[in-house]
Amino acid sequence: MIITGASGFLGYHLLRAAAQQYEVYALYNQKPLHYAQATPLHCDITNYIQLGNYFEDIEPDAVIHAAAMADANYCQQHKAESYAANVDASKNIAGLCSDYKIPLVYTSTDLVFDGKQGMYTEADGKNPLSIYGEHKSIAEDEVLHIYPNATVARLPMMFGYADASDANYLQKFIAQIKRGETVSLFNDEYRSVGGAASIAKGIVHVLGRVEGVVHIAGKERLSRYQFGAKAAKAFGLNEAYLSSCSQKDVSMAAPRPADVSLNIEKALALGYNPLNVDDELNLVAQSSFYE
Ligand SMILES: NC(=O)c1ccc[n+]([C@@H]2O[C@H](COP(=O)([O-])OP(=O)(O)OC[C@H]3O[C@@H](n4cnc5c(N)ncnc54)[C@H](OP(=O)(O)O)[C@@H]3O)[C@@H](O)[C@H]2O)c1
Structure with missing residues (x-):
């Protein structure tokens, strides 16, 4: 399996959740990572050739795409950079997973919603307020357009151990x-605040089980x-x-x-079982x- 964004906050938890079941190739960009249970690889995901070469060499059996420019305030002021990392790179990864016919989870965000309603289901309409939310929303649509078998996992504000990210x-x-x-x-x-360890397990759990969107968040608003x-x-x-x-x-x-709290009934029915926040x-x- 390839995990992109393995050096990020969520990536820390994904590595630990996935390494129990998969041989993991952990992609990082600026922050080298050290985790004995995975093979670290440097890759700028906006470099399509490098990414394609890794797919050729590794022939992965699945991909969790958690690399993103995830700072909403930074994205608001650096739109082109955000689009390249959040949209273009995600399209490319979806294309590669489609070519290789392997399960893909694209990690998205509750910020695709405008927050006027709360407890959003997967079927509710999107209306992002920020550039980050807009680019993640476009990426969701593009990923599913390019590869309808892919999973889009919408995530909430998360907390947890964070030795990969001093900005937590x-x-x-x-x-x-x-x-x-x-x-x-x-x-x-x-927000449907969620523990990153529970959410990472949920992402690994839904890999290959959902075509389309699923909300993986905490149980409490x-x-x-x-x-x-x-x-x-x-x-x-x-x-x-x-x-x-x-x-x-x-x-x-x-x-x-x-209020971008998320309804997680669909994930719970699939066996997702997060701890409560306390x-x-x-x-x-x-x-x-x-x-
Ligand atoms: N944290 C939250 O509360 C939250 C909430 C909702 C959704 N999400 C989603 O969850 C996912 C992970 O977010 P996070 O909180 O873990 O973010 P993060 O801590 O900021 O980590 C971002 C990751 O993306 C990588 N990355 C960024 N640009 C890259 C590039 N051009 N090439 C390769 N790698 C690149 C970073 O690599 P380097 O650090 O090595 O450069 C890092 O591993 C994202 O899809 C985000 O939208 C997060």
């Missing part, structure tokens, strides 16, 4: 409170503030350092939807990683 918000959140700083969190932005309170509790932090604020109090480059937070808090 849970680490920043914990560090800020430990420094005695107050953390402001939106009380009016809702939480505001960022509600999630912050749960995280503070799990890590034994003083909740007095949490303050709640509204989306409209903060100006950011990329517009933010209010249980997965407790597991993360028990690890030495966040000390």
